[in-house]
Every structure is written in C-alpha cells, then in structure tokens.
Amino acid sequence: MTGKLIRHWAPVAAGTVALGIALTGCTGFGGSSSGGSGSGGATISFLVNNSDTSVAAAKELAKEFTAANPDIKVDVQTRPQGSDGDNTIKTKLATGDMADVFEYNSGSLFQQINPGQNLVAVTGQSYMSDVSDSFKPVVTAGKDVYGVPFGSGVAGAVLYNKKVYSKLGLSVPKTWADFVSNSQKIKASGTVPIIQSYKDTWTSQLFVLGDFANVAKAEPNFAADYTANKAKYATDPAAIKGFEHQEEAAKDALFNKDFASTTYNQALDMLANGDGAQYPILTSAIAGIQANDPDQINDIGMFPLPGDDASKNALTIWFPSGVYIPKSSKHVAEAEKFQAFLASKAGCDAQTKGSAPSGPYLVKDCTLPSNTPPAVQDMLPYFNDTAKNSPALEFLSPVKGPNLEQITVEVGTQQVSAQKGASLYDEDVKKQAQQLNLPGWS
Template identity: 25%
Template structure:
C-alpha cells in the first residue's frame, strides 16, 4: 500500500521521463522472487484484439514488480499483444500523468492511487467506465468502492487495503520493559528510554517527500477529527490550520526530530535503507504498512521481524488506524485506440490462477481485492494494530481528502524539519493549495 499508500505528488522538473519508455529503476519496496505458478489463459468470451498491438502502461517506479512483468510476458506469448511499462520517478509521476492527460498523450493504462484523488483527473471525461466488465462482479466491496467515483467503476484493482502504523521491534521493547503507548507523552517517554540505551527510536526516511506526509494523513482517526471533519474538508468548509489537534500533531512531529528520535540524518535517509536500519536492531521503530515486516524477514532472516507488532501513529494521542482506499489501481485512458486489447489484458490478469500467482509473489500486500483468492493469515502487525484500534478505523486523508497535495506537503514538512517553516505554516500551505484547486474545480 502502500504508500504506498503512499502518494507521490511533487512538481515535475522534467516531463521527458515518460517518453523514454521502460526503465530499470530500482523499486523502493522489495520485490519478491517470481512465482512458479504458471499464468492462466484468458477466457474465450474476452474481446479479441489485433496481435500487432502494444499497450503502453504508465506507472510510478514503485508500482510495477517482477510478477507484473512475468504476467505481461505470458499475456504477450498467448495473444501477441505487447506490454510497454513506462516507469517514472516517484516524485514526478503524478504531475507527468496530469500533463499527459491534458495534452492527450496519456498511455493506454495509467497506474494511480485509489480513492477520492481520482476525482482530480475528471474520470468521467478521461477514464473508461469498467463497471460492466465481467471481472468487476468479483471485486470485494472495498476494492470496488475505492476504485469508483459517483457509482462508476474506473479502476482495475489487484492491490489490497492497508494502512500505516508504527512497527516496533518486540524484542527491544521487551528488553527495556516498554509497551505500546496510549498517549504521545507515553510515546515520548519510551523514545527517551531507547535513546538512553543507545537505540535510535525511529527510522524516518525524510529524504523521500512522500513519506513525511503520512504522519499527517494518519490523523483522520484522531479524537477531534473523524468522518464529520473529512466531510467538511471535502466541501471546503474547514481548514487544516484551524484544527488544534492537527497543529498539535505536527508540532509533536517536529519535536520528535528536535529530540533526536529520528537520529542525526533524517533528511538524508531514504526508504531502501530502512530494512537494514530495523533489521540490524539499530532502530526500534518505523512508520510502515502492515506487511513490511515480511520484507524485513526476507532481507534479515535472523531479525525476528515476523513477530514484530504495530501501534497507531501516536501524534495527538491518536489510537485509531487510518487505512488506504485499496492501494494502487489501473485506469484506462478513454482516448486509447486499444480498448479491446486493454479489456483482454485485464480479463487475463483477473483469472483465478493469475491472481493467485500475483498474490503469492506480492508478499508486501495483504487481503486480495478479488473474492475466492486464498491468503496467508494476517501479519502480527495488522493483528496487533487492529486490536488496539478496535472500531476506530477510517480512511487516511491521502485517500479521502479532495486535492490532497502530498508533494507540496512533503516539501513543507522537510522545511519544518530543517527549521525553515513552522507546523502552523505547513498546514496553511496545504489549505492555500486546496483553496486554489477548489476554485479551479468550480
């Protein structure tokens, strides 16, 4: 999710990247080895496209994995239809997509985060309605909801619903007699104790603009926020800077850095080095998705990461779990000249055996989006954070708020961490950006 769930919305400094086609850029999330399960054939009822077709697929660098390429190769072998993955840098992708759509140069298939953010792209005008595709009836409710706008299904979803929480090393917590905090004060106290014993409390990859905004995005469930405030945000009847609990949360995030909870190089840390930071035991916690521990185990088998647990983001005394709207989806360019080939490709990917191959490889994902696909038991992280949160579960702001500008927010939070901005100013900049977008939308 993750990250996905994660949102990549900074201003593109160059728009030539998507033209270069496929890229071998290293992904931020570990890619499991390809499954040995053989991809299944498509059904006879699937529309038949010409075999000299090449489908272009636009994606952020994190979102295309080895299993996607393997299934694409199997599809090509069976149909002759080629798949051209056009992979772009995280911090440029969404703005490249906006530009390509506006200039009528968008690829046939476009990866993007699920949820209300789709509404920013005028889906009725630009995306193909997939509501009547045969596979749509087998989507789970959350997968269909997160890929729909105004009752129309625009996204092909093979991701999973997940959320971000603080994963912690249970061995380190036990060693120093620490327990999951119920308040920010308790959280600060356990961080102080870890520091006193030579353990850096939290790994924060502040270099990546998409990650810092997750601390605020997860505040949708904090006491004083909730669905009613989300509704006001989406009607532009409330401002982030006017919410005392959100300003408190950002002030606490800033204090975490000042107190050394992130270590000395927070703005130099990137996502890839988080595995070693936690797997080596040098850091005790990280803000990640619930299947992240499985990736740590793959890289550090002796870390005991499979037993690690998770608690909610503690800012503002939060005890709720903010989830995605279903991860990353694929929408279809309404102007594509290869609609039949796209439908054939989606039908192929939605076959049960191919879905099984996909989820077997994608160990970073949780619950499958399609009914009838068996999954492994929930991770210790997911189980533990749901036990703490109970019924206090709702969609994170990045999935539920109109005109959530993760790129601008990421830069603003980096400025705050470096001392060039205040917590209040971070929220004010987000409000200013959203005001402009609402005016344009009207």
C-alpha cells in the same frame, strides 16, 4: 507502493467512502470473460510505476495472464513515481499515447485525470462483482467505475522492531503519551527511538497523514467540513496534533541524528537491524524489508500512530492504485480481459508470487499466504473491524495540497513551528480546492 506514494492518496468527493471500512476478501474469478473477445495474437502494453515491488508484481501478472490467455501477450512498461509520474500520465492521456492498460492512483489524483473523458468505463463488467465494494468508490467518477485494484491495501502506521521492544520490556502504545514514554526509554538504551528519512521527502508526512484516523474518531465530520472550507489544520485542535507530534519528537531529539540525509531504504535497514526501533511510514515498507532484509522480517511489527484516547485507537488506511483502460487503446477487449484477470484470485496469486503483499487484497476470495509477515498480520484486525480504521483524508476529501512533504520536512527539522506548518498547509490546499471549483473556496 514506494517512492512518492504519499502524494498519491486521494479522494473521491467527500462522503463517498464510509469512515469505517472492512476489507473483505473475495471469490476468485477464474476465467477471463469480459466485454468482448480479443483478436488472436494481440500484444497489450501495461504501464506501471517503476518501484521494484510494482514492476515485479506486474511482470508476474503478465506472465500468468499470458499463460491463461496464450493469444494475448503483455508488454510491461514503466513510468517515474511522484510528480514526474503524475505528469507522465497526464501527458500520455492528452496525446493519445497511453498504454493499453495502466496503473495509477485511486482517489483524488484519479479524479484529476478526467476519467469520463479519457477512460473506458467498466461499470457493467461481470468481473467487477469480484472487486471489494470498499474499493469501487475511489475509482468512480460520476456514475461509472473505471478501475480494478493493483496491489494490496496499506496503512500509515508505525513499524517497530519487536526485538528492541522485547529487550526493553515495552508494550505497544495506545496513546501518544505512551509512545513518547517508550521512545525515551529506547533513547536511554542507546538505540534510535524514531527513524526519520528526509532525504526522501515524502516519508516526512506520516506524522500528519497517518494520524487521520485519530482525527476522524475525535471529529467524525472533519472531512466534510474540511472539504467545505469550514475546518482548518491550523485552527482545529484534533487536526493540528499530527504537526505538533512531529515537532515534539524533533524537539525531544528522538530522531536519528542524520535524519535529514537518511534515505527511505537506509531507514528500512536501520529498522530491520534494530539500529532504530520505530519508523512511522506506510506499511508498503514491509515488502521492502522482506526483499532487502528477509532474515529480519519476522522481527518487525506494526501499530497505529497513537492519539490521545486509547479506547479509540484506530488505523489510517490507504487504498491500492487502480488499473485503467484509456479510450485511446486499440485493444480494449483484450485490456478488459487483463482487468478481469487482475480482479481474480489468480491475479492476486500472481501478484503475491511477484511481490509479497503489504496488506489485504481488495478482491474476493483472495487470501494472504501462510508465511505473511507479522507486521501484515498485525494490520488485519484493524482492516477487518470498521470501528478500528479510517481511510486517509485524501480518500474522503479532494482537498490535498502538493507541498505537504516540504512543509513537514520544515516542521521536522524545526525550521518552522507546528502552528506555522499547519498554517502553511492550509494555504497550500487553496489552489487545488479552487481549481476543483469546490463550494466555499472562491
């Protein structure tokens, strides 16, 4: 889950997902029973985004699935990430050229591919009982469920270098004031306090998107009011704080000097090597650190982006992508067997073998390996306690503008103020809300 993932969060209709979510682990689905048996010697195509972690997990899934189902081979194919990937998915569905099974976002972007028209519903399949109830709403359209989870849950949080913290005698901050205080002490020591990587613009959004758990704790009705056009980032005192925090950190020169040209992968190396102490990012980054800097993975911890109230410190969480079957598939029965394998302990184990999980799986009986990195272990108390997490706004409201990453780059580089950035984003979301014919946006 890398690249432009942050564009990809997204919602079902507001209110369909409870603000607090406990991601429980599940019973393994050992077999591959589903609706219908496949014909012998079939090959099904499986389209995934081209991130290293997704491809590695997909290839291991294909290998293990075929070992369990020798009459069905799986051809792994790739697509771009980000907006190019969105367009690829929509074009393939429109032309009937989609793979037999494909990975794509859950939530609002899933809603935008016309599931009822384009996808095979799997609501009644027996294997869906092994999928976490927390996940089903974000792959549901109308009354039907269409997907199974691919990968693990992640969070928008701060990854930090525990060696730097230990050396300076710092404690994990529970408030924004404590976070800034820690950052000033880190800066005084000669280490970069807060890593930013605006060469990959999607990474600039975490101050805003990762802060939503704090917004939800302060204003439990914000998502519904936002969807109804009754709340705005620019005028809501809780919602604007993500923009304000980004502006404050930039004005205080707490970023790496080359943040405008630093890439995501360079940022991960900085964090792993202790050249930078803190990186607000998706926890899917843990897999990247484990792949590129395995000797440093145990030096990395995680904490939620802090807000104003230490007693309400909570983690903003994201659901994994779904794997779907297009109606154009000529191998629906085999594709359903593949979905069943994904929704099983064997499927989780195959993904773990291909790419280390960056959070908990949303399939029953799936467990994390004993050598799970500390940063993932730091996430679990928040995932397991409904009072300590909130889904990202994009899972609670279909209102999501396409240009947030450009706007947060402008705020982070001090081209515009936090107030202006929030106002720009309020304008940005209008077109999508109107396209979705949401009440109150005409």
